[in-house]
Amino acid sequence: MTELIERFIAIPDILSTSPMFAIGLTLSAFFAGNWLFARFGRPLWMPPVVLSAVMLAVVIAVLSVDYVRYQEGAFWITVLLGPATVALGIPLYQQIHHIRAMWLPIVVTLPLAATLAAVYAVVIAWALGATPEVLASLAPKSVTAPIAIGITNQLGGSVPLLMGGLLITGVVATLFVDLLAKWLPVEDERILGFALGLNGHAIGTARAFEISIPLAPLPLWAWGLRVCLPRLYCLWCFVCRSLPGPPGQAVIQFTNSRKL
Amino acid sequence: MxxxxxxxxxxxxxxxxxxxxxxxxxxxxxxxxxxxxxxxxxxxxxxxxxxxxxxxxxxxxxxxxxxMPGVVGVFFMASQFSGQWLAVSAALLLGTFLSVLTTLLLMKSVVRLSARSEGND
Known part of the structure; x- marks a missing residue:
């Protein structure tokens, strides 16, 4: 009898060796979070992603599932973020008329707002006596995660702290965009979508799609392009220099030969 | 398919x-x-x-x-912030509040300015 109970208690530990356990757990928390969100009357200050994440964390802690093992299983979910990011290009293309109409505000706001976001965080943390390592982890929080990790490493910060910072920033940015949209007030949905994407990263973008607001993936797109352009320009110069003939023609020949 | x-x-x-x-x-x-x-x-x-x-x-x-799997990570990394809770949370909360405010105000005023200059043309 005691053996039976022991085996019963060991269920979570044994099942969690399969990725299906992490997938089932994440899916259940996702649906439970959405159900609770609807139950609470869709409060602005509590996005479903927070509800789901809190429940998931509680279940992992209560069942004493190894967190690292959970993340290994959940890899099968997070790996889909790659094609999902590519998929963001499609709504962006469908909103191209918004981008054409707003290109000037976007070009002016993006670098300024992104820089100020980092300045605010570092100055506040510095004033409250944070160590240089913490400051270095907070500094790049305004840019997207893959770029930010590179900057943090250069500055000598901690990557897990940076990732945590990005996630907390994402959640609170969603709340503040909702709140400030009412207080200021800002009614233009294009501005709200842009602010969600710029300040809230992945979480903000997901939130924008939940409430069907356009332009959230745009800051990510613009940052990516900004980082790529110097490299593409270098490549262009390299190709021009290494091929004979007038530069423009040489490049056309080069691309044509690649196609063939 | x-x-x-x-x-x-x-x-x-x-x-x-x-x-x-x-x-x-x-x-x-x-x-x-x-x-x-x-x-x-x-x-x-x-x-x-x-x-x-x-x-x-x-x-x-x-x-x-x-x-979601990434977001859950926040709850399991408390030790990373050890001793610096106040500075980190103030920087994240207040800093994000200010940066959202800045983005919205900047964007709003530039949109208004460019709309006005188009109207003058």
Whole structure:
């Protein structure tokens, strides 16, 4: 009898060796979070992603599932973020008329707002006596995660702290965009979508799609392009220099030969 | 079938983005590069196929599910902040509040300015 109970208690530990356990757990928390969100009357200050994440964390802690093992299983979910990011290009293309109409505000706001976001965080943390390592982890929080990790490493910060910072920033940015949209007030949905994407990263973008607001993936797109352009320009110069003939023609020949 | 075909296109663009990232050492994820390539391709083609539209819609509608495992990580990294709780949380909360405020105000005023100058033209 005691053996039976022991085996019963060991269920979570044994099942969690399969990725299906992490997938089932994440899916259940996702649906439970959405159900609770609807139950609470869709409060602005509590996005479903927070509800789901809190429940998931509680279940992992209560069942004493190894967190690292959970993340290994959940890899099968997070790996889909790659094609999902590519998929963001499609709504962006469908909103191209918004981008054409707003290109000037976007070009002016993006670098300024992104820089100020980092300045605010570092100055506040510095004033409250944070160590240089913490400051270095907070500094790049305004840019997207893959770029930010590179900057943090250069500055000598901690990557897990940076990732945590990005996630907390994402959640609170969603709340503040909702709140400030009412207080200021800002009614233009294009501005709200842009602010969600710029300040809230992945979480903000997901939130924008939940409430069907356009332009959230745009800051990510613009940052990516900004980082790529110097490299593409270098490549262009390299190709021009290494091929004979007038530069423009040489490049056309080069691309044509690649196609063939 | 049609949705799977769309998914294949997304995966191919992702792989293309990853390949570009590795070859040209671009510090942006393959997904973001794939997204940029995708918008430019669609601009050249001028339309979105049904397969691609349904696959992208399906993935975007579960975006919250896809980022959840990452979000849960916040609750399991408390030790990273040891001793600096006040500074870190103040920087994140107040800093994000200020940056959201800045973005909204900046964007609002520039939109208004550019609308006014267009009106004068």
């Amino acid at each position: 049609s949705m799977l075909r769309g998914f294949l296109i997304l995966v191919l663009f992702f792989l293309l983005g990853e390949a570009l990232r590795v070859v040209f050492l671009i510090p942006v994820s393959g997904g973001v590069l794939g997204m940029i390539l995708m918008t430019f391709t669609l601009m050249l083609r001028g339309r979105v196929s049904d397969a691609l539209a349904s696959a992208s819609q399906a993935l975007i509608s579960v975006l919250v599910l896809l980022i």
